[in-house]
Amino acid sequence: MHKAPLVRPAAAADIPAITAIYRQHVLHGLASFEVEPPTAVEMAGRHAAVIELGLPWLVAETNGAIAGYAYASVYRARPAYRYTVEASVYVDAAQAGKGIGSALLPALIDCCERAGRRQIIAVIGDSANFASIRLHEKFGFARVGTLPAVGYKFDRWVDSVLMQRDVGGGQTSPPV
Numbered sequence: 001m002h003k004a005p006l007v008r009p010a011a012a013a014d015i016p017a018i019t020a021i022y023r024q025h026v027l028h029g030l031a032s033f034e035v036e037p038p039t040a041v042e043m044a045g046r047h048a049a050v051i052e053l054g055l056p057w058l059v060a061e062t063n064g065a066i067a068g069y070a071y072a073s074v075y076r077a078r079p080a081y082r083y084t085v086e087a088s089v090y091v092d093a094a095q096a097g098k099g100i101g102s103a104l105l106p107a108l109i110d111c112c113e114r115a116g117r118r119q120i121i122a123v124i125g126d127s128a129n130f131a132s133i134r135l136h137e138k139f140g141f142a143r144v145g146t147l148p149a150v151g152y153k154f155d156r157w158v159d160s161v162l163m164q165r166d167v168g169g170g171q172t173s174p175p176v
Helices: 012-028 040-052 100-114 130-138
Strands: 006-009 057-062 065-074 084-091 119-125 142-153 156-166
Touching (some): 012 040, 012 057, 012 065, 012 084, 065 100, 119 130, 130 142, 130 156
Parallel strands (some): 084 119
Antiparallel strands (some): 006 057, 065 084, 119 156, 142 156
16 A cells, blocks of 8 residues: 655646656657657746646655646637646656556646636547546546547557546536
């Protein structure tokens, strides 16, 4: 049994660890369709942009080290999408299977609901990314579609799996 991680808002001091986790995903995984890892300066800018919009960026800490992170970003820029966010969750490869994603995702959902959002979209890289698909299903996301072969990485075509979850009343009432 693993000790539950501490989930908290990300701070500037966490950017190097966040950058390292994301770098691993960019260079060796299909969760991100980026092919060149961003620098710590770029990641700090991304973090600041999310926070400036009043959206959450969380980290999971175990034994004083960042084991993963999650954030919500603008789903699309047009005004009608303003109550919908896209969720992203990344776990340090050495911490996979230890409940880090299961600690981060419900905390992120709660933050999005408190921020007045009504829909959360997950765009999962690779239809064979069963761990991420199961994680999102575990916390109420439904698979709403697959975009076949929309990315090309590591010399192969990669799908995007779209998952969605209502929050804060979802589609049953107008936003407040």
